[in-house]
Amino acid sequence: MKTEITELLGIEYPVIQGGMAWVAECHLAAAVSNAGGLGLIAAAAAPAEWVREQIRKTRELTDKPFGVNIMLMSPEADEVAKVIVEEGVKVVTTGAGNPEKYMAAWKETGVKVIPVIASVALARRMERCGADAVVAEGTEAGGHIGEITTMALVPQVVDAVKIPVIAAGGIADGRGMAAAFMLGAKGIQMGTVFAASKESVIHENYKNSILKAKDIDSRVTGRSTGHPIRVLRNDMVRKYLELEQNGADFEEMEKLTLGSLRRAVQEGDAKNGSLMAGQIAGLVKEERSCSDIITDTVKKAEQLMGVSVNE
Known part of the structure; x- marks a missing residue:
């Protein structure tokens, strides 16, 4: 291709x-x-x-x-x-x-x-x-x-x-x-x-959160601060969105999320870590190798388009 x-x-x-x-x-x-x-x-x-x-x-x-x-x-x-x-x-x-x-x-x-x-x-x-x-x-x-x-x-x-x-x-x-x-x-x-x-290399808890996600499971935090971030919903996200809705100051919200991505990736904290993932997470149902992901993606795309891209 x-x-x-x-x-x-x-x-x-x-x-x-x-x-x-x-x-x-x-x-x-x-x-x-x-x-x-x-x-x-x-x-x-x-x-x-x-x-x-x-x-x-x-x-x-x-x-x-x-x-x-x-x-x-x-x-x-x-x-x-x-x-x-x-x-x-x-x-x-x-x-x-x-x-x-x-x-x-x-x-x-x-x-x-x-x-x-x-x-x-x-x-x-x-x-x-x-x-x-x-x-x-x-x-x-x-x-x-x-x-x-x-x-x-x-x-x-x-x-x-x-x-x-x-x-x-x-x-x-x-x-x-x-x-x-x-x-x-x-x-x-x-x-x-x-x-x-x-x-x-992400923790299995984080990986499983993606694999189990449904189409409606992502939320956007930080819109009030001008730095929106899409993550999978969990306890931390619910608390954050409540703080945003109630007009909490930036420092209070920042304290809640400080180090949260590291906690998700390395420690597997799926409740209070930042589980960053896209809306497409609901389509990702199994753990596959990068080779299989790329090969399957390209093959399907070429089939759908009815022709190789370089043609």
Whole structure:
């Protein structure tokens, strides 16, 4: 399956793994890359040296292309941006900010830069500052989200920019991939389905929460603070939404969620941890290998479209 994205990134299939904080580390990134997609290491707010270590470990596990996702609002962002150059990483996806100040250094060393965007205006701005492609992520996605649905966002971004568009949010199988291509995307990004994969290092309690989720089990917290996050409902989410409804101050809500993603991923706290997952979680019913996920997704998409993408 060849598209502008496979050509740009040197990968077999136009499938990118989401840069999920605490979830997307060397083992998952390598498994996705070995399966023909593009695996990502999520830098999140981690120290730059941890990111360097993860890059080197990933290289021990795969000789295929992989990348790093940088959360630009992280206090470590400047140092991580330098590590990207020093370690010769060839693909970077960015979120929560504008990567413009890093563009010159990245471009000089041949880094492909793919910002995650949630609006047409931001997509256009990223194209102007030199982005090689954009990930148009709809509100169906897990974690930090915008407000526009994937179905509405992707075609508008496709019409607005000349660089390739990767669709994300609410995609977990070949049906979603085929729909994304019909909307004009040249690739897809998936997160939730990879979080529940066999190679994912998240705690079994977190993984089982995804596998058992129903279509109505996700909630959005943080709208009142301007930082909406989609998670699976649990005790913490119910408490948080009550605080929001009652007009609690930011500090009180922040105290409730501090360290909650780590508690979910590492400690398996499914009641008071942050179980970030997309609305598509209800479609993810079994733990599969990254290879099976990608192969099945691509095969089904090609069947639905009645033709290979490169034809």
